Amino acid sequence: HKNYLLSLTGDGGIGKTSIAYKVAYQVKEHIAKGESEFDDVIWISAKDQRIYFDERRQLYQEFSSMEDLYNKILVVFYDKKFIQGLDFPKKEEHVNQALESAKFFLVLDNLEVFSNEELRAIHDFIKNAPLGHKFLLTSRHDLRVQEFIPVQKFDESISKIYISDLIHDLVIKEKMPKIQWEISDNFTAFYSVTNGNPLYIKFFIAQMARNRDIKDILNRRNLEGEKPLKAYCFDSTLSNLNANELLLMYSLAVTENNQLNFYALKYITLIEHSELQRTLESLCSHSMLYKEYQNGQEIYSLNNLLRSYLIEEKRIPGAEYSRLHQKSRKISNYDKDINEKLAFNFGLTNKMNNNECMSYNMILESLDNGEIPNEEHLQAIMTLYPGNYLVSFYKNFTKIKSNNINPYNIYSEINSEFAHIISMNQYDEQIVMSYVWKSALYIMLEKYDDVTKDIDYVMETYETEHKNLLGVLKASALNMLAVEAYRYNRYSKHDQYRENAQSLFQEHFSGFLSKPYFFFLKRYMCFSYNKHNQHMQNNIKKVTDYAPFERDLLLLKNQKL
Template sequence: MDPKKIKKLMKENEGTLLDFKTTFYNISEKKSKTDFVKDLLAFGNSTLKEPAYIICGVHVNKNGDKQIVGIDKDLLIDDANWVQILQSYSSHPIKFKMGKIKLADDSPSIAIIEISNDQQRPIICKKNDGDKLRQGSIYFRNGSSNDIASDLVTIERIISSSTKLLPNTAVSNDPTYNKYSKFPPPPYYKFFGRNNEIDKIYAELIDHHKNYLLSLTGDGGIGKTSIAYKVADQIKKNIDDTDSKFDDVIWISAKDQRIYFDERRELYREFNSLEDLYNKILLIFYDGAFIQNLEFSKKEEHVNQALEGTSFFIVLDNLELFSNDELTALHNFIKNTPMGHKFLLTSRHDLRVQEFIPIQRFGKELTKVYITGLIKDLALNDNEMLVRKQIENHFNEFYSLTNGNPLYIKFFISQMARKRDISDILNRRNLEGEKPLKAYCFDSTLNSLNAKELLLMYSLSVAENNQLSFHELKYVTAIDHSTLQTTLESLSSQSMIYKNYHNGQQVYSLNNLLRSYLIEEKRIPGAEYNRLHTKTRKISIYDNEIEDSIAYNFGLKTLKNKNEIMSYNMILQVLNSNDPYNEEYSQEISTLYPGNYLVAFYKILQKIDSGNNNAYNLYSEINSEFAHIANINQYEEQRVMLFIWKSILYIMLGKYDDVTRDLDYAMNNLSSEHTSLIGVLKASVLNQMALNEYMHNRFSAHDQYREYADHLFNKYIDDFLKKPYFHFLKRNILYAYNKNNQHMKNLRSKIEDLTPFTKDIEVIRNQRLFPHFIHD
């Protein structure tokens, strides 16, 4: 050891990396031995940037002066013996070296212990020894004293600030879920909010006379573990105050990775099987060495005995990492546990537990409070005001990016603490720096999703505005209705997708980070991406206003939902091109909006035009198709026009009684500005019926029909002609009325007088409403 370095240290005061002791440790004395272990554990966790030193044989006076008193000159300092002692207490080896030196020829020998700054942290005490050493504790230097790290900031700093620069994928211990502790330190800085969720846990589990099992679900970092811990901690304190129905709290976690500030670390999993849970329960009653030597069957026997006559609050954390078979084994154990025990589970996935609480993101106001506390806890010092100001100026954008997820928020605030600018974060210039967060939050969940769940996620990620309605998703994915509902429920319960409302319509979306992760990391197969992108692009192409005159003639002015507008625009394009009927494409259009009556209209019109279909079959098809659509369609204006265009199909088949019945229903039950169209259309049909009676010499019936037809025609014709209906409607109705009246020599206006009118779309341009008439 360098004497110059030691002489320099002799001039310094005791602190985080320096301690003076009058004597050297005595390996044969228990107190001295435990002092050594505690000192080395504390210094090992504190040598974050440079080595630490314990100098023995130096007495520090009250005024701070130091006197070299020396150690026994015959004392053999053998670090091998001390290494062996440390190994029985520390979670993994502590790097140190020790030796004797003289600072001058005539001075006594002193002992130097140098603790390396190259450590794998945290170093955890793995067994109890008297009052000084506690199993599961993380000791560190707090000034010139040894302390226990009980707050998350200190623990995370011990790990993430280590000068042993382990890669993000290196496996390490997790201080908040270490196997040496029955109940860990809190997994949060400060707990606030979530009162509703905690109240629900008490109401639906702890205080419920019957329920014994409850799960918390939500995406990574949303706060499931923190809420579970808060409840467990409250119960533990009540137990300590002898004010609880529970005998003890048991906490075990399957967490295999963690974000420390903005770094991701893989962890040794504490909870891998049912046997690990047995071990945790037995630790309350037996020594660890005894448990370790037991066979599984014996552990099961001891656990069954321990659960009889006791009452535990048991938290099983991060169960998304278990397979279905492993979960089944856990469920069977829980189901067969004697009455009195309560189980709280956390998972990113739906555990198919009857009682569950989905954990939601923070609202905006709670996010602001959380950020304020986080900035203070992270001790940003001179950077604090800058970070506060940047967040204030860009809060809405920051909230949109982080989606109210506490872990996302902490991650980016930590990056700002390391001088990353808010504009760099919001403009996504350093996406590589976000990979640890995305991998932590999304990998395990994405790997567990089934094909349909992944398809939904992919579809939302490629959508241009990151939101699709139910029918748009149905159109893009081609998943059947009930399966789509079930799949959306599953993803919503895992907080993988979110529901909100846009223009009065419920839509689904992904959080921004998950969306970017799927696209930027190329998690979507290439062919799937192209197919979905084409279909979602079509949504944006057809998402535009329908021309007023067309909307007027088909009753579409009240459309507001995007999928409905898109559905009608797609069928209108088909109608205007008069392409042959395509069953698959028509099904896609109806999938977007099942209430789109023009799909059925076009389908049947094409069959009428083909002349190859039985009239009775067509009549039956009109009834069934339009009855179904009328039940779905809730827009009154559309329903009126649905009956009108349905009537036009009936007229083409000569089903006049059905026309009058439907038009009467529309006129008497639905309010509309199309009353005059209904009136003249019915008058034309009555006129046709009158002509049929005349041709069969039934003059009395003829006169009744004719009188009623003239009454309607005279009442509504002027208003009808003033309105911008299709040229097809005005031409056919007026022509048919005149033609039917020829034998009466009572002709009406000619076609030239029909102004204004709307230019016909292709599919109806050359149609004849009363086909047995040949137009002049």
């Protein structure tokens, strides 16, 4: 009762006009009984087409301009001949007088046919109307008004009630039991085909009343009779979409299960992050896309009727279809579990969602093949899951090995990238191992102080099954810090590093050695352990003849454990 303006939005055939008509009819009844604050109801429709069974008919559009709007208001007060004799400014003047003298409930139906400029003029008219009038708008597009109600598709329970009513209204009595049985026996498939759209449900029930078989409907043969309906529901909306909106719809249409999350859409479309968010919001507001939450992720799906229209009517350009389908198939091939021992080494868990699995499997394949992916491919892998620290490890490892980039620049890049990556990770073990692989890069850059600080933080913050690895990693860094201190005659510092390293090696080394970590990681730490014992003159047998820290990525390529 406080709002002077309300909009009903939703896709074609969803029932916006029917709801508006019902409200207007009720208001009209209240007026007739003297129970309403309004003097009259004015219904103004911009509808330019209508579906009659399997035929789409053009209608005379009674509302296509502001002058038409004025004419519909003035006809309540004056005869048509008088109105025709007025120019536009005079009509505007008479409308303002009329709106001051009476209160109206106005319904403006099917406003999606107007351009943004025309809608602004309509908005200005509504905004400047005297107090007391109420406006109910309907549109397939989001009209950007403050108060709106998205008209949703019918759920399964409402669809059953609606189907029952339609069968009763549209079907000859003798046919009713057969059609009721067919719908009941195939309800799940029928609901999927109609997508809970009342116009579509009515369309098929009417066809069944005219002897179309349920199996013919469910087999989704693209009969000529269905084309006008789909065109009626979607053509006007499609014609108003921009290139990015169409690209997103095409991307979902070519997937096998019509479901993609934000980062998968970003990977496929390459639309910039904030623009992708805006575009998804716009399509959801038009009821072209639906959003739901699965395992804490926003999952987007395309309106089923629209999807079938795009595919069956070949509305997606051929080259675009092939490119998007290929990218969609490519990432789905990586949607598989990761080997248990590999998962342990990389701190990955069985809680990983599809995007994380695909992203990690893509970089693991690169490691396994010994490839050197280009920057674009690495960025694509990160797009799928921005928390994939292996991409940053791989990239910076390669830069350090090349020896032609300033070490300080690499160090800064590692700091920046891993800070972002760690903020994107959800699981403790992935965060722990992010620090481990970051430390491996620091060791290559001889940044031992950074290693000890990071490991201290991780050991204090997380309960992890990698405690022994962390302890030995810190001990190895302390071992090198002791060597540096001795070299610069800082003997007390040297002794302190040695003592701390001794304590950590004693506590963690045997536990670390027993676990199936990569030889890539073990080699340096075992070497460091042997050197430390040699320096401490402990009578402990060498573990094996390990060389200094491994710099050969082939040991990750072969995934030697």
